[in-house]
Amino acid sequence: MDNIGPILETLTHRLANIPPDFLDEPRMAKSNKGVGVAALVNDVLRMLGNATPLDNLERFDGMDAGKDRNRLALTMITAWLLADEWFIRAALPAAQFMTILEQTVAELAAATAAHKFTSDPDRREELARVVLARLNYRPEGESLAQATDRLSSISGMERRRLVEASRAAEQRARAIREALAKKAAEESADKWTRE
Amino acid sequence: MSSGAPQEISNYPTLSGHGKAMLDFMAEHPSAPTFRNQSGNRLLDHEVAELREFEQKHIHQPITWTPGLIPDWLRQFIAHVFTHVPYYRALGSAPQQFTDIPTISRADLAADIAAFVPDTVPLERLINFRTTGTTGHPMLIASHPVVAARYLTFHKRALLLNGIRLRHGRGQVGVVLVGFQQRCFTYTSVTPTMDDSGLAKINLHVDDWREPEDRARYLDALAPEVMTGDPLSFAELAKLELTNLPRALISVSMAMSAGMRQMLETRFRCPVLDIYSLNEVGPVAVYDAAVGGHLLLQPELYVEVLDSNDQPVEAGQRGEICLSGGFNFCMPLLRYRTGDFAAMASSVKGPMLLDLAGRSPVRFQTRTGAWVNNIDITHALQALPLPQYGFHQRADGSCVIRLAASVMYLAEDARQALAGLFDIRQLTVETIMTDNKILQYTSDLEGAYS
Numbered sequence: 001m002d003n004i005g006p007i008l009e010t011l012t013h014r015l016a017n018i019p020p021d022f023l024d025e026p027r028m029a030k031s032n033k034g035v036g037v038a039a040l041v042n043d044v045l046r047m048l049g050n051a052t053p054l055d056n057l058e059r060f061d062g063m064d065a066g067k068d069r070n071r072l073a074l075t076m077i078t079a080w081l082l083a084d085e086w087f088i089r090a091a092l093p094a095a096q097f098m099t100i101l102e103q104t105v106a107e108l109a110a111a112t113a114a115h116k117f118t119s120d121p122d123r124r125e126e127l128a129r130v131v132l133a134r135l136n137y138r139p140e141g142e143s144l145a146q147a148t149d150r151l152s153s154i155s156g157m158e159r160r161r162l163v164e165a166s167r168a169a170e171q172r173a174r175a176i177r178e179a180l181a182k183k184a185a186e187e188s189a190d191k192w193t194r195e
Numbered sequence: 196m197s198s199g200a201p202q203e204i205s206n207y208p209t210l211s212g213h214g215k216a217m218l219d220f221m222a223e224h225p226s227a228p229t230f231r232n233q234s235g236n237r238l239l240d241h242e243v244a245e246l247r248e249f250e251q252k253h254i255h256q257p258i259t260w261t262p263g264l265i266p267d268w269l270r271q272f273i274a275h276v277f278t279h280v281p282y283y284r285a286l287g288s289a290p291q292q293f294t295d296i297p298t299i300s301r302a303d304l305a306a307d308i309a310a311f312v313p314d315t316v317p318l319e320r321l322i323n324f325r326t327t328g329t330t331g332h333p334m335l336i337a338s339h340p341v342v343a344a345r346y347l348t349f350h351k352r353a354l355l356l357n358g359i360r361l362r363h364g365r366g367q368v369g370v371v372l373v374g375f376q377q378r379c380f381t382y383t384s385v386t387p388t389m390d391d392s393g394l395a396k397i398n399l400h401v402d403d404w405r406e407p408e409d410r411a412r413y414l415d416a417l418a419p420e421v422m423t424g425d426p427l428s429f430a431e432l433a434k435l436e437l438t439n440l441p442r443a444l445i446s447v448s449m450a451m452s453a454g455m456r457q458m459l460e461t462r463f464r465c466p467v468l469d470i471y472s473l474n475e476v477g478p479v480a481v482y483d484a485a486v487g488g489h490l491l492l493q494p495e496l497y498v499e500v501l502d503s504n505d506q507p508v509e510a511g512q513r514g515e516i517c518l519s520g521g522f523n524f525c526m527p528l529l530r531y532r533t534g535d536f537a538a539m540a541s542s543v544k545g546p547m548l549l550d551l552a553g554r555s556p557v558r559f560q561t562r563t564g565a566w567v568n569n570i571d572i573t574h575a576l577q578a579l580p581l582p583q584y585g586f587h588q589r590a591d592g593s594c595v596i597r598l599a600a601s602v603m604y605l606a607e608d609a610r611q612a613l614a615g616l617f618d619i620r621q622l623t624v625e626t627i628m629t630d631n632k633i634l635q636y637t638s639d640l641e642g643a644y645s
Binding site: 025028030031032033034065066069070073074109113114115116169172173174175176177179180184185186187188189190191192193194195 | 205206232233234235236237281282284285286287288290292295297303307308309310312314318319321322323324325326335337338339340343344346347350369370372374380384386394396421423445447448470472473474477478504505
């Protein structure tokens with residue numbers, strides 16, 4: 001976060017006022033409905049002054065809703081954020097933007113519903129701060145210490161909460177499998193018909 | 196011939212004195228079969244009361260939703276599922292459009308059932324139902340004693356549509372579940388919501404009885420109000436000399452032809468209900484001859500008919516049955532593709548499924564080279580009382596009809612019924628060599644499967 005970026009509120013405000021089109025369903029391979037995210041990423045990269053071979057965008061073609069839907073939904077939101085005038089003027093290398101859209105988005109989408117990054121004030125701030133930090137920027141008006149502290153507070157606490165939630169979810173899944181595997185569960189209970 | 200130690204406490208927590216007497220009567224009758232397993236209703240006091248309320252709410256509630264118009268209860272259900280069910284939570288926010296919710300199939304449930312159990316379900320009393328089917332993925336269904344007991348509400352609803360109100364209670368047997376397999380799960384129980392009326396799950400296979408004649412003696416002694424089973428077990432039941440006939444037969448898990456239904460109705464002098472039921476969601480629909488289709492039974496089960504792109508087909512078109520909602524709170528399903536096919540239509544009695552058939556459609560090439568759907572074979576054989584049959588087309592275009600040994604006397608009738616579609620000289624008849632269900636329609640011909 002060595003460099004000075006935009007005022008944070010311009011980014012959170014942008015996220016809060018995202019056009020509904022960017023909250024539409026990402027298109028999946030077997031459907032002809034929804035937003036083609038690879039094409040959207042390509043458009044945004046071009047706006048940012050970068051072109052990238054289409055082969056690099058395969059990751060943005062949704063194949064399986066179960067695995068890809070939330071990540072691609074957050075990709076669309078992040079693409080909207082990166083299309084802000086400040087990022088266009090910053091003229092950063094394509095590789096940096098791609099890292100945001102691939103890695104950062106995947107990390108954040110792993111445990112949080114994408115649309116929360118537009119509807120929840122804390123998540124809006126988290127997305128804006130994380131994107132700036134990964135590009136080595138901090139919000140205008142904040143010292144390095146302040147920006148680091150704020151990022152750690154808003155993102156670190158949430159990540160810790162999510163790690164806990166993830167651990168609890170794994171434990172629960174194991175407990176469900178064990179409960180179903182018990183002899184008593186197999187002996188079942190009365191139904192008047194058996195399929 | 197009861198086996199094993201009694202387990203009243205865990206299997207029958209609310210067992211009454213007369214309920215205990217009923218269990219003893221069913222297990223200790225001189226003609227009783229070998230009961231190989233132990234199970235029970237496992238219902239607690241407050242659950243029995245809740246089940247009565249559930250029945251009151253759902254037994255007469257009309258099905259008011261129409262295709263394309265999402266009912267309020269489904270919106271709440273979607274919100275619940277996307278908040279509390281791990282699989283759906285991982286998808287992110289709930290889509291605004293219902294048809295944007297990705298569909299799931301048997302394969303998803305088979306891959307990890309734990310992901311479909313809501314965080315809100317306590318695990319202490321989780322039970323499972325295992326399903327293998329004739330093909331596809333073996334699956335473990337997460338369930339609960341209350342879920343199992345809720346089936347009865349929809350059986351009663353189906354019976355009421357046929358003018359039958361159940362009345363057996365204390366000191367009587369409510370139901371006998373009839374199987375006919377080399378080996379099947381058998382036990383006795385009581386139904387607390389029916390004042391501990393008896394329930395026996397038996398196997399008609401002679402290996403389970405001291406002597407074959409005990410089967411009729413035992414069923415006459417029990418005199419159940421209802422018998423449930425499938426066309427294979429009912430075909431065996433029809434051979435027994437019963438004195439006490441049930442007030443209704445309920446058939447699940449296999450297609451039943453009109454000819455088979457008529458044969459059973461004549462033999463048992465009672466209505467025969469053909470219920471489309473799935474382990475995943477329970478009873479879905481019951482066949483009603485007056486409207487010519489399967490009437491939906493659950494007011495809070497939303498049914499779609501989809502094309503291969505997960506989109507609803509035009510009204511009246513056939514497609515895959517896809518279900519959302521239902522009463523299994525341990526495994527709430529959203530847009531679950533069942534693997535079964537039908538068309539949706541409305542009738543004076545409510546929404547219904549037309550031309551219901553399990554598994555993916557198979558096409559067969561006729562003698563003129565034209566393709567016909569397996570439904571056409573079903574229609575052609577409809578009038579014959581066949582408990583089960585298979586139809587297979589070989590790569591050279593010749594065809595085989597497979598019939599149970601007990602109905603081989605209908606072989607020529609079956610050939611003649613199909614003579615309009617296929618060259619009868621290339622139509623052979625074989626005997627089904629297994630007691631189990633078989634795949635009904637298969638083909639080696641290229642282009643048979645879409």
